[in-house]
Amino acid sequence: MDKPLLKALAGETVRPAPFWLMRQAGRYLPEYRKLRASAGSFLDLCFSPALAAEVTLQPVRRFGTDAAILFSDILTVPYALGQRVEFVEGRGPVLGPFDPDALEPAGSRLDAVYEAVRLVRASLPENVALIGFAGAPWTVAAYMVEGGSSRDWLQVRRMALGEPERFAGLIDRLTDVTVDHLSAQAEAGAEALQLFDSWAGLLPPAGIRRWCLEPARRIAAALRERHPSVPLILFPRGAAVFAAEFAGTADCVGLDTAADPAWAAGKVQGQAAVQGNLDPMLLVIGGDAMERAARDILSAFRQGPHVFNLGHGVLPMTPPEHVAALRRIVQEAP
């Protein structure tokens, strides 16, 4: 196993730190925009194996990242369960009404995703690892219940805290589907898996434990059984105070932008690899500000396993040359 990402996820201190970025494929890249223009809807693109594979590979070719992350979307799961999902330009995802008690079986609706995984894996450079992913049950449930993105997420918070039995049914169902979805990606060739819990920070502590940490534990345990050699990265955004608890469950914890690396080096890195956590806005800005912040992160995590990444996804207005510069900074760090 010579891939730097997999070594770091196995607990090795690898230098230079392996490098990839959340949302490294996408709108900020001209080659993506060109392909996107000819691809129909966003979901059509996600479900076209050859196109999704090509988009996945674009940043690997351009920047020489240590990982490819499958180009897909966390809302493929509600779509597979029969909920209407559309991506509306300038507005984000719009989901149809749904009945938590009448979700359909996913069946073969996600097969195109696994085919994309196979295609990417077959064309990756030998040092580059392929990461599969899924939205965490809480975060996927949030979009399902709200019918899209939201400023305050009142409906899903109300359901989680006020109707816990009913909500548990939805979370349990999503937990099972997520295990299957990640497992199928591993079978198709994904060498590491990441669970995105983008909205963990909306919950109070008891909610984070019940709706984020507990499902993450169940998913981790099931995957460990089915795919013992495929490491799992958890990314509970907005819940940095709980990062040490998540670390006990996974091979790696992704840190959000607000997490303090010095704190995480002490509290989290001893239990698991850490991933993160440059502010994506610094990647938009570039120059000295970006370099200083990146070096501070590298320096804080120097003593243990660390995967360099952002604390959130690449922003659409990011100049691609800043990503290339960041890649060099990480490559050449002392």
Place this chain on the structure above:
Amino acid sequence: MDKPLLKALAGETVRPAPFWLMRQAGRYLPEYRKLRASAGSFLDLCFSPALAAEVTLQPVRRFGTDAAILFSDILTVPYALGQRVEFVEGRGPVLGPFDPDALEPAGSRLDAVYEAVRLVRASLPENVALIGFAGAPWTVAAYMVEGGSSRDWLQVRRMALGEPERFAGLIDRLTDVTVDHLSAQAEAGAEALQLFDSWAGLLPPAGIRRWCLEPARRIAAALRERHPSVPLILFPRGAAVFAAEFAGTADCVGLDTAADPAWAAGKVQGQAAVQGNLDPMLLVIGGDAMERAARDILSAFRQGPHVFNLGHGVLPMTPPEHVAALRRIVQEAP
């Protein structure tokens, strides 16, 4: 000094814990909606001393809270500096364009706020303390630069991280104005002061230290000099990982909904009083779920100075009778 809130803020372990709620005055109260309907614009209401005082007192009368918090808005400060500020129904605040280098002197534009403080203080029951407040410089700057609320706050994040010298000018100016504004409230009769940094969590660690913690230190130092007996509460929302650092600066740290009370009891409460942190959604839901969560918080903070509060403001759909029930729960807690 017999007021329970002031004892707790001075570091005493007071039981029952003093009780007040962020946004305890406002839209969820029928008596507020009635008064609001006859009061012109939202800013007109903030700048009408008798009406603002009446609104401030409504929840004190209804629930017997241990504190009144002045009814006002953090955007009175940009208004006083000459920026256009409007509150548009269903959309929130809308601010006009502004030039950070050409802000006007606040002059007497905030005098009506201080008059409201005097009126409230004169009519408060003897055990109830009056809290004055201001937005923290980072949070006020965020609204000023974005021209209102925002989903991603890209412009202010970009300015803070990419044009730090220019942004420092704005923050310095807001820091000075905030000191004056809080100080004038103390002179008018406010017995404690709270600094709301609602958007601290948008920044990376170096930004939290520079744009949130450092101005908070300067504000705290200046107020300590001018009003040594008036305690200061800091509320850096979304930056719980830094709560212990904020605690070194203030008499009390307000904890947001995601902060773990058991963690904060160990890391924060030893250095300062803590305030918080029930999820406001639990106040909407009420019943056993609310009671359990409130008791857990009270129990975690039992050994030291604690002010019971929410982790964020009261939500507009909150049933007032749930607030009354919560008040009883805190009053009767063992």
